[in-house]
Amino acid sequence: MEKTLDLKFNYTDKKDTRSGFGDGLLEAGRKNPNVVGLCADLIGSLKMGAFQKEFPERFFQTGIAEANMIGIAAGLCISGKIPFTGTFANFSTGRVYDQIRQSVAYSDKNVKICASHAGLTLGEDGATHQILEDLGMMKMLPHMTVINPCDYNQTKAATMAIAEHEGPVYLRFGRPVWPIFTPADQKFEIGKAWKMIDGKDVTIFATGHLVWEAVIAEAMLREEGISAEVINIHTIKPLDEEAILESVAKTGCAVSAEEHQYNGGLGDSIAQTLIRNNPAPLEYVGVDDSFGESGTPTQLLEKYGLNAANIVKAAKKALARK
Amino acid sequence: MEKKSTEQLQEVASQVRRDILRMVHQVQSGHPGASLGCTEFFTALYFDQMKHDKNFNMKGKNEDLFFLSNGHISPVWYSVLARSGYFPIAEMSTFRKLNSRLQGHPATEENLPGIRIASGSLGQGLSVAIGAAQAKKIDGDDRLVYVMMGDGEQEEGQIWEAAMYAAHWKVDNLIATIDLNRQQIDGPTKEIMDLIDLRAKYESFGWEVIDTLQGNNMESVLIGLEKAKNLTGQGKPILNLLHTEMGYGVDFMVGTHKWHGIAPNDQQLADALAQLPETLGDY
Numbered sequence: 001m002e003k004t005l006d007l008k009f010n011y012t013d014k015k016d017t018r019s020g021f022g023d024g025l026l027e028a029g030r031k032n033p034n035v036v037g038l039c040a041d042l043i044g045s046l047k048m049g050a051f052q053k054e055f056p057e058r059f060f061q062t063g064i065a066e067a068n069m070i071g072i073a074a075g076l077c078i079s080g081k082i083p084f085t086g087t088f089a090n091f092s093t094g095r096v097y098d099q100i101r102q103s104v105a106y107s108d109k110n111v112k113i114c115a116s117h118a119g120l121t122l123g124e125d126g127a128t129h130q131i132l133e134d135l136g137m138m139k140m141l142p143h144m145t146v147i148n149p150c151d152y153n154q155t156k157a158a159t160m161a162i163a164e165h166e167g168p169v170y171l172r173f174g175r176p177v178w179p180i181f182t183p184a185d186q187k188f189e190i191g192k193a194w195k196m197i198d199g200k201d202v203t204i205f206a207t208g209h210l211v212w213e214a215v216i217a218e219a220m221l222r223e224e225g226i227s228a229e230v231i232n233i234h235t236i237k238p239l240d241e242e243a244i245l246e247s248v249a250k251t252g253c254a255v256s257a258e259e260h261q262y263n264g265g266l267g268d269s270i271a272q273t274l275i276r277n278n279p280a281p282l283e284y285v286g287v288d289d290s291f292g293e294s295g296t297p298t299q300l301l302e303k304y305g306l307n308a309a310n311i312v313k314a315a316k317k318a319l320a321r322k
Numbered sequence: 323m324e325k326k327s328t329e330q331l332q333e334v335a336s337q338v339r340r341d342i343l344r345m346v347h348q349v350q351s352g353h354p355g356a357s358l359g360c361t362e363f364f365t366a367l368y369f370d371q372m373k374h375d376k377n378f379n380m381k382g383k384n385e386d387l388f389f390l391s392n393g394h395i396s397p398v399w400y401s402v403l404a405r406s407g408y409f410p411i412a413e414m415s416t417f418r419k420l421n422s423r424l425q426g427h428p429a430t431e432e433n434l435p436g437i438r439i440a441s442g443s444l445g446q447g448l449s450v451a452i453g454a455a456q457a458k459k460i461d462g463d464d465r466l467v468y469v470m471m472g473d474g475e476q477e478e479g480q481i482w483e484a485a486m487y488a489a490h491w492k493v494d495n496l497i498a499t500i501d502l503n504r505q506q507i508d509g510p511t512k513e514i515m516d517l518i519d520l521r522a523k524y525e526s527f528g529w530e531v532i533d534t535l536q537g538n539n540m541e542s543v544l545i546g547l548e549k550a551k552n553l554t555g556q557g558k559p560i561l562n563l564l565h566t567e568m569g570y571g572v573d574f575m576v577g578t579h580k581w582h583g584i585a586p587n588d589q590q591l592a593d594a595l596a597q598l599p600e601t602l603g604d605y
């Protein structure tokens with residue numbers, strides 16, 4: 001189906017976003033000797049092996065002890081190190097929430113919490129590992145910056161950018177191989193939304209893997225004569241409210257799309273922005289108060305309504321409410 | 323259930339290993355390594371040691387209870403549950419697939435008989451088992467609670483909070499087993515985070531510790547479990563250090579962390595199955 005559509009963005013290669021993190025971390029390590037890596041028995045899964053190999057004196061295997069890892073990272077910041085912690089998104093957030101809250105966020109420490117295997121696209125491991133609440137938990141913390149890039153290139157650029165940003169960051173990425181449709185040489189600006197496709201009838205705000213689904217949805221809508229604007233919200237917090245309001249002032253309605261619960265996700269952030277400034281119809285594409293389950297990424301995105309077809313449906317619903 | 327001989331238990335174990343490999347192969351995902359390494363233990367528990375009812379009841383009153391803390395070794399658990407009648411053996415073919423009750427990691431959400439709590443995020447099972455054991459005490463139910471954990475899993479801090487608690491509260495109707503395969507995801511535990519001496523650690527926390535030195539020998543596993551049982555009711559929680567080999571039973575999988583969480587391909591499956599007699603009939 002994708003093939004016959006006239007997409008505004010295309011890809012020649014696919015890769016997992018976690019590899020973008022691994023490659024970005026290596027570059028950041030080469031640029032800045034203060035960059036330190038920590039991992040809780042998931043070096044292979046997080047793609048931190050190359051960094052470990054090149055900088056063994058700046059890399060710490062913590063064993064399966066995530067709470068300790070966050071505390072160690074906070075301590076490393078005291079003398080100016082820039083620690084990047086790596087584990088699955090579930091164990092990067094819920095598992096260690098109070099450690100992050102007190103030792104990192106409240107203490108405003110420069111820890112980069114790097115979280116792989118987020119969302120349903122983790123696949124067969126099932127609900128115990130498929131966290132869908134992490135964006136909400138992290139964005140609620142004062143001082144915290146929350147970033148969810150969409151493909152390999154954007155994840156790599158984001159990883160390098162957060163090394164230069166002072167303050168705690170939550171960087172979320174995933175496991176599946178995914179189309180690479182953003183440029184390799186992009187400059188990643190934290191907090192600056194990227195308007196990828198201009199439109200006038202409805203705005204699709206997407207984050208993470210669902211940006212690609214939004215690109216497909218735009219082409220599907222265009223075939224039906226509906227002009228959709230696609231905005232890549234790679235930074236959930238601080239949210240680019242200006243870009244959101246400017247777009248909705250033009251289109252008059254919107255859809256949010258994310259691999260996350262409705263509760264606490266990107267959709268909620270956008271809803272708050274709209275309600276306070278310019279109330280407009282908004283439809284959510286996300287998970288509706290349910291845990292995930294085992295399955296292939298594609299099956300799960302379909303079953304839980306997180307693909308292009310569902311973005312199209314949501315867009316039409318939003319349009320009808322205008 | 324009629325008492326099985328050691329030979330008969332070994333036959334069950336061979337079939338369980340086939341089930342593990344076939345499940346993981348079919349979806350090309352899952353954790354064969356420690357599942358194979360713990361096969362004798364699970365077989366001994368469900369086919370000999372525990373008093374349990376295949377007509378599953380969540381409360382499990384007057385039954386022995388089992389909890390799996392290292393939930394990633396779900397294949398071995400699903401196999402013994404199916405083979406002892408908790409659910410149809412054919413259901414093993416749904417492992418890790420969409421809409422299955424056999425989730426990647428054990429879960430209660432889909433109501434799979436035999437499972438009492440979700441696991442998969444490591445380090446939580448010992449606490450749960452202790453709570454279940456204390457509830458049995460409150461109820462005057464003198465059956466036992468068993469829990470299995472990984473050795474790498476011992477790196478989680480919660481385990482040590484639980485270990486302290488169990489001794490303090492004299493939870494002596496609990497038999498915890500650690501799968502001492504000396505491996506975890508990134509490599510040997512010694513290199514990743516040295517556990518040094520688990521016996522000394524648990525003893526200093528107030529536990530009674532036994533070693534089952536041949537965790538892949540059915541006879542030894544049975545002797546170890548009997549010994550553990552005999553030590554219950556004496557004021558201390560019991561730890562059974564089960565010395566196993568990851569991947570046991572398949573020559574090219576044995577003794578390495580490489581098979582912690584990857585599936586065999588078609589040829590590897592065929593080579594593996596050739597080493598394991600089909601004793602009870604494949605699902």
Ligand SMILES: Cc1ncc(C[n+]2csc(CCOP(=O)(O)OP(=O)(O)O)c2C)c(N)n1
Nearest residue numbers: 041356442443444472473474475505506507
């Ligand atoms: C809290 C938590 N952190 C990390 C993981 C990822 N993980 C799954 S299995 C595993 C290794 C466990 O080692 P061990 O307990 O020795 O089990 P074995 O590898 O022997 O099966 C890790 C790190 C997890 N499931 N839960």
Ligand SMILES: [Mg+2]
Nearest residue numbers: 473474505506
């Ligand atoms: Mg182990």
